[in-house]
Amino acid sequence: MHKNRINILGTEFDNFTEKQFHDQLNQDLDNQENKFIVTPNPEIVLSARENTRFSNIVNNADYVIPDGIGIIKGANMLGTPMHERITGFDTLMYLIKTANQKSLKVYLLGAKPEVIQASANRIKKEFKNIDLVGYHDGYFKDEEKIAKEIEEKQPNIVLVALGSPKQEYFINKYRTKVNAIWIGVGGSFDVFSGTKKRAPKLVQKLSLEWFYRLIKEPTRIGRMMAIPKYLHLIKKTQKKNIIKK
Ligand code: UDP
Numbered sequence: 001m002h003k004n005r006i007n008i009l010g011t012e013f014d015n016f017t018e019k020q021f022h023d024q025l026n027q028d029l030d031n032q033e034n035k036f037i038v039t040p041n042p043e044i045v046l047s048a049r050e051n052t053r054f055s056n057i058v059n060n061a062d063y064v065i066p067d068g069i070g071i072i073k074g075a076n077m078l079g080t081p082m083h084e085r086i087t088g089f090d091t092l093m094y095l096i097k098t099a100n101q102k103s104l105k106v107y108l109l110g111a112k113p114e115v116i117q118a119s120a121n122r123i124k125k126e127f128k129n130i131d132l133v134g135y136h137d138g139y140f141k142d143e144e145k146i147a148k149e150i151e152e153k154q155p156n157i158v159l160v161a162l163g164s165p166k167q168e169y170f171i172n173k174y175r176t177k178v179n180a181i182w183i184g185v186g187g188s189f190d191v192f193s194g195t196k197k198r199a200p201k202l203v204q205k206l207s208l209e210w211f212y213r214l215i216k217e218p219t220r221i222g223r224m225m226a227i228p229k230y231l232h233l234i235k236k237t238q239k240k241n242i243i244k245k
Contacts, residue, residue, distance in 0.1 A: 005064070007082045008071060008234055010055060011045045013064050021065065022094055028181060029098060029156060036061045036171055039088035041068035042230035043223055044164050054165040057172045059118040065091065069207040069225055074234045078241065089198065092188045095157050095181065100127040107150050107180075109170075110138035110161030111189040118193035138162045143170070157222045158182045161189045194204040 005012040014021070028035050038061040040048070048055035058064060065086040066072055075082040099106050108119055120135045126162035136146055138161060150158060150172075158180050160167045167184035175182050190196040198204070199212035210227070214220055 006082055008074050008078065009049060009230070009237065011039070011040055011048050011064065012059050013066050013071065013075070013082065015082045018086045018090070021063070021086055021091075024063075025181060026094065026098060029102065029104065032156070032159070032179045033181075034175060035063065035181050036175055037063040037065065037091065038168060038182065039065050039067035039086075039184065039186070040071070041092065042070035042074070043226040045071070045074075046226050046230055046233075047165065051165065052136040052150050054168065057165075057168050061168075068210075070210075070230060074230070075233050077238055079238075088183070088185050089188045089191060091183065092159060092192065093184050095159070095183070096123065096127055096130070097127040099157055100129045103131065104156040105131045105133045105153065106157045106159065107153055108135035108159050108161075108189070109146065109150070110136075110159075110167065110185075111187075111193075113137040115189050115193050115195050118195065119189045123194060125241040147174040147177065152173065153174055154178055155180050158190075159185050161185045161187065163187070224240055 004015045006015045006090070038058050040058060044058070066075070066082055067088045069085055072082055072085050096106070098104075104175050106123070108116060110116065111119070116135050116137045120132060123130055123132050133155050134149055136149070140146055151176070155178060158171075158178065160182065161170055162170060162184060164184065167186070171182045171184060187196070191198050199209045202207060203212050210224065214224055
């Protein structure tokens with residue numbers, strides 16, 4: 001695919017519409033391609049700046065999609081606007097629906113035991129054509145054992161929710177064992193299983209989902225301090241660009 005990437009503070013994002021991205025994934029699934037999707041938000045962009053190993057993995061993924069309005073805002077401020085926000089959660093839903101339509105094999109990894117169990121139950125109930133070949137919570141000791149199981153089951157899609165950068169390290173290490181679509185989905189199973197609610201549609205439309213999450217989970221404040229720092233760095237880069245011009 002033609003690569004049209006936009007650099008935001010060192011992370012190279014794909015700039016396509018959600019529809020184009022979905023068409024591409026559809027094709028990848030039909031061709032049994034091996035693909036790795038990462039979904040950075042501002043916090044992840046900042047952590048990639050401080051961690052070369054992580055940054056190399058992110059920038060070598062097949063698809064780097066802008067999860068979070070902060071990325072779209074940053075792109076605008078830098079004068080390199082992007083088509084639209086594409087969230088990890090919506091990508092997870094698209095992959096699950098498509099797996100159901102095509103009767104594909106899916107493996108789920110990550111989140112707390114009760115969350116992954118509830119996610120597996122939802123798939124069995126609502127997406128009956130999916131062949132759920134296995135699932136495991138994200139608090140395991142023997143990583144090799146899990147990787148072996150995934151290899152044996154040969155899923156078409158592997159959904160990994162271990163948080164960043166753990167999920168990206170895991171995928172990067174084991175992806176060559178199975179030709180699948182591999183994606184790090186962060187806290188998506190918490191929402192998918194119904195354990196946590198996503199913000200109401202209006203709040204999402206107003207781009208205030210971050211604020212909703214903060215009210216629900218005030219302990220996220222530390223993590224959210226990444227946003228002002230991120231905006232500050234964007235402004236600094238903006239100024240540098242003006243001087244260069
Ligand atoms: N998690 C896990 N194993 C770990 C650490 C985290 O399975 O060792 C899970 C955790 O239960 C949660 C997800 O990883 O479901 C990460 O959640 P977070 O809120 O950090 O995700 P994000 O904000 O990146 O979407």
